[in-house]
Amino acid sequence: MLDPRLLRSFVAIVETGHFTRAAERLGMTQSTISQQLGRLEELAGHPLIDRAARPVRPTALGERLLGHARRILQLDAEARSLLRDPAGTxxxxxxxxxxxxxxxxxxxxxxxxxxxxxxxxxxxxxxxxxxxxxxxxxxxxxxxxxxxxxxxxxxxxxxEPLGWFAAPEPGVEAGDPLALVTFPVGGLYRETMFRQLEAAGRRWYVAFSGSSLQSVISAVSAGMGLSLLPLSVTRGQDVRRLSGRDGEGLGEVPPMxxxxxxxxxxxxxxxxxxxxxxxxxxx
Incomplete structure (x- = not known):
């Protein structure tokens, strides 16, 4: 890997056109910047700066290296900035x-x-x-x-109070067997729903199984079946809570x-x- 310090000296020489000005920009002596360029040229195996030109300019190989050198220095600066910033650590x-x-x-x-x-x-x-x-x-x-x-x-x-919910229009709660809208296997409301209906002696089948709360509420609202839901999530939703005669035979549901x-x-x-x-x- 090329040393960013050597690349920084090379880029400074090209951009200023002078060894002295490049040294001043980087805060080092002219002899140091000349040594760093020499080390980079040894690694490259070819001259990178035409020292006879006035102002000095890159050789053909130096021109090819210049763009890569600038990108490497930019990445080096970004990496150093990242290490100084503790955000998200x-x-x-x-x-x-x-x-x-x-x-x-x-x-x-x-x-x-x-x-x-x-x-x-x-x-x-x-x-x-x-x-x-x-x-x-x-x-x-x-x-x-x-x-x-x-x-x-x-x-x-x-x-977390629970309740039985159906579509706004009555009808689905009278089905036998009852059509149910549930969460996937492992969902707490799903198993509680099954236990309640079995204890009440009601027959049922799963008509819709949704992986998200919104999909379950949408299916209930559309009339695909009943569902057991927390009261808190049904506020403002287009569903009807079953109670009294509508909910007869569904059983009282203890809160979670x-x-x-x-x-x-x-x-x-x-x-x-x-x-x-x-x-x-x-x-």
């Missing part, structure tokens, strides 16, 4: 269920990142059970999950809990935990 990984990655939480995370340029946030959304497993395996520093009951090391938990787990409570993780908890409390 420390990572905090966070796992969230999709429906909790709200605009309010996103704004909180963005504000934290703006105040802590040294820290890089790695935020992942997914199914609660998968997120919980990955947290236990050490993949996340902070995780928020939905579960039946919090574990002993939970930092805080909040109730939203739990937050974190590996430590010292800054900066502690600051993030407090921000996430504040957002969850306002849901």
């Amino acid at each position: 420390a990572a905090i990984s966070i796992g969230l269920p999709e429906d909790l990655a709200t605009p309010a939480l996103a704004r909180g995370l963005a504000g934290f990142a703006a105040r802590n340029s040294r820290i890089r946030l790695d935020v992942v959304t997914g199914l609660s059970r998968d997120l919980a497993t990955r947290y236990r395996q050490g993949e996340f520093d902070i995780v928020v999950v939905k579960e039946d009951r919090p574990a002993p090391d939970c930092r805080a938990s909040f109730p 809990v939203v739990s937050l787990y974190a590996r430590e409570d010292q800054a900066p993780i502690g600051e993030l935990v407090e921000m996430v908890l504040a957002v969850l409390e306002r849901r």
Whole structure:
């Protein structure tokens, strides 16, 4: 690899047309800059500067090298700048269920990142059970999950009321068997839904399985089937909550809990935990 110091001297000589001016630009003696050019020419095996010309100018080989030398020096400067800038050198990984990655939480995370340029946030959304497993395996520093009951090391938990939802127009809830709209295998609402209907003695089949919250709500709104959803995610959505006679035979659904787990409570993780908890409390 060519030494950037030698290339810097070569470029300075070409751009100034004089050894003396090049030395002044780089803050070195003329003899030093001449020695550095000589070392570069030894590596190249050919003269790179026509010393007889006035002002001096590059040889044919020197002209070919000049563009590459400038690019190498630019990359060298960028690499040095990168090493001086600590931005993004420390990572905090966070796992969230999709429906909790709200605009309010996103704004909180963005504000934290703006105040802590040294820290890089790695935020992942997914199914609660998968997120919980990955947290236990050490993949996340902070995780928020939905579960039946919090574990002993939970930092805080909040109730998550659930309800049965259907399209705005009545009809699908009267089906036998019931058409269901679900999340993929492993989704908590999916298994709770099945348990509730089986305990109530109702027949059912999965009519639609969506991998995202929006796809599930869209399918429910279109009348493809019923679904069990958190009340918090249905606000403003074109779906109808089943209750009373409409929901007869579906069973009362106990709330789940939203739990937050974190590996430590010292800054900066502690600051993030407090921000996430504040957002969850306002849901």
